[in-house]
Amino acid sequence: MKRPLVIxxxxxxxxxxxxxxxxxxxxxxxxTPQAEQPMxxxxxxxxxxxxxxxxxxxxxxxxTLLTKTHVFYQDLEKGLQEAADxxxxxxxxxxxxxxxxxxxxxxxxxxxxxxxxxxxxxxDSASVGGPIKKANAAGIPVxxxxxxxxxxxxxxxxxxxxKQGGRKAGEYLAQALGGQGQIIVIDHPAVTSVQDRxxxxxxxxxKYPKIELVExxxxxxxxxxxxxxxxxxxxxxxxxxGIFGINDDSAxxxxxxxxxxxxxxxxxxxxxxxxxEAREKIVKGTQLKADVVQFPVKxxxxxxxxxxxxxxxxxxxxxxxxxxxILDKAKLSREAPKQ
Numbered sequence: 083m084k085r086p087l088v089i090x091x092x093x094x095x096x097x098x099x100x101x102x103x104x105x106x107x108x109x110x111x112x113x114t115p116q117a118e119q120p121m122x123x124x125x126x127x128x129x130x131x132x133x134x135x136x137x138x139x140x141x142x143x144x145x146t147l148l149t150k151t152h153v154f155y156q157d158l159e160k161g162l163q164e165a166a167d168x169x170x171x172x173x174x175x176x177x178x179x180x181x182x183x184x185x186x187x188x189x190x191x192x193x194x195x196x197x198x199x200x201x202x203x204x205x206d207s208a209s210v211g212g213p214i215k216k217a218n219a220a221g222i223p224v225x226x227x228x229x230x231x232x233x234x235x236x237x238x239x240x241x242x243x244x245k246q247g248g249r250k251a252g253e254y255l256a257q258a259l260g261g262q263g264q265i266i267v268i269d270h271p272a273v274t275s276v277q278d279r280x281x282x283x284x285x286x287x288x289k290y291p292k293i294e295l296v297e298x299x300x301x302x303x304x305x306x307x308x309x310x311x312x313x314x315x316x317x318x319x320x321x322x323x324g325i326f327g328i329n330d331d332s333a334x335x336x337x338x339x340x341x342x343x344x345x346x347x348x349x350x351x352x353x354x355x356x357x358x359e360a361r362e363k364i365v366k367g368t369q370l371k372a373d374v375v376q377f378p379v380k381x382x383x384x385x386x387x388x389x390x391x392x393x394x395x396x397x398x399x400x401x402x403x404x405x406x407x408i409l410d411k412a413k414l415s416r417e418a419p420k421q
Contacts, residue, residue, distance in 0.1 A: 140172055141198035142174055143173055143389060147159065148178060148179075148229065149178070153330075153358065154355050157379050158203070160378075161378060165384075165385070165390075178205040186212070192217070192222070196220075199223045199389045199393065204230070207232045214231055223389075223392060226238075226239045228240075229241070230275065231274075237400075240381055240401075240404070248280060248283035248286070250407070251352045254372045259323050264296050265325065266325055267297075268325060268327045268335070297319075299314075299315060304331055304335075308327065308331060312338075313342070316346050322349060333352070334360060337351055349369055350371050351369050351370045354373065360373050365415070367411065374409075377404055384404065
């Protein structure tokens with residue numbers, strides 16, 4: 083009778099060993115390190131999207147500037163590039179150098195490249211409407227910076243409050259002249275930003291009936307042309323007392339003409355842009371007495387940020403104004419605004 087009991091005990095022991103062994107085989111799979119098991123993306127914030135990562139995804143934004151020769155547009159490009167780098171966009175930057183025909187070709191090239199968006203600083207606010215309409219037809223969103231377009235569907239226009247700047251320039255010049263005297267504006271009427279500056283300037287002069295705006299000769303925003311225009315007007319209007327240059331190249335060109343003309347030492351000049359060279363002239367006490375300061379770096383940053391919002395499906399305003407200020411020697415001696 084003992085033999086069956088022994089056999090039974092052995093069989094029971096073997097059964098226990100088998101069960102225990104099976105339990106031990108299962109343990110490693112339950113303890114597999116978490117890093118080796120991919121987590122379902124639906125459990126991550128934002129459906130798996132890294133919310134801290136740039137959102138541009140390497141999309142290309144085409145940019146056609148008015149010019150690269152002006153410090154203003156160099157700073158604008160810096161702001162565009164800084165925001166593009168931050169948000170993960172690539173920029174394809176061209177410059178029209180004041181030629182509307184070249185700008186049209188640049189926009190056409192962006193359309194062929196199928197860029198994600200186009201930024202335009204128009205060389206001519208009227209004629210740029212045709213190229214913008216081509217981009218509209220191709221389904222590419224268009225944004226304008228600094229200078230507006232008169233035609234075409236533009237998602238958003240980002241620019242300085244140029245009417246505000248013009249008013250500040252007009253008020254400063256009128257007060258500097260004691261509220262009386264003949265003045266000229268060295269103009270560039272082909273672009274809307276300048277149109278707004280001059281409109282604001284003339285609005286400010288309405289409070290000063292003894293200020294006479296005798297002429298608004300154009301110089302296309304270029305220094306050499308502004309110098310020649312100013313030199314001619316100094317001869318034509320010997321009683322001239324003040325000049326408003328619609329940008330700093332215009333103001334500095336006028337300054338060069340005044341410094342080269344006998345009897346023009348008392349003319350007061352006000353500029354627009356507050357470039358480093360213009361600020362230096364103001365601090366030195368030249369006839370360039372004040373300058374409207376814009377913030378082009380901020381303008382560039384805002385432009386790319388607005389494009390990013392739009393491409394991500396957010397609603398953006400039709401216009402975003404960037405405030406301006408005016409600087410004179412007293413302000414520059416204290417502290418100039420930082421961009």
